[in-house]
Amino acid sequence: MSLLIIRLLVFVLVFWAGWRLWQYWQQARPSEKTSDKDDPGPKxxxxxxxxxHLPADEAIQSGDLHFCxxxxxxxxxxSSDKD
Ligand SMILES: [Zn+2]
Structure with a gap:
């Protein structure tokens, strides 16, 4: 009888540990997305x-200058040549 309770407790403990691990893993993964919110996003x-203003990857780059x-x-x- 007591062995059955221990088995049940071990099962519950393993299930709880696995559930906590799953929660921890789920919280750890979206942090990559939430970190994007902290960043200004695309340059x-x-x-x-x-x-x-436009994203840098959509802009036409000429040296240090960008154009739409x-x-x-x-x-x-x-126009700069005329100057
Ligand atoms: Zn323009």
Missing amino acids: MVKCQECGV SIDHRDAYQS
Whole structure:
């Protein structure tokens, strides 16, 4: 009789430990997503021609400068050439 209770207790303990481990694992994984909330997200850059902000991976890069489109890159470079 007491052996049955011990077995039951061990089963409950293992189940509880597994459940806690699962909870810990579930809390640990979304922390990658919550850390994204702390970060500003994708890096935003400003078009040197019109001043619009857009993600860096969508911007046209020319040296250290960023542009929203190839047209604005060409327009900025042609206007800077005139100066
Ligand atoms: Zn622009």
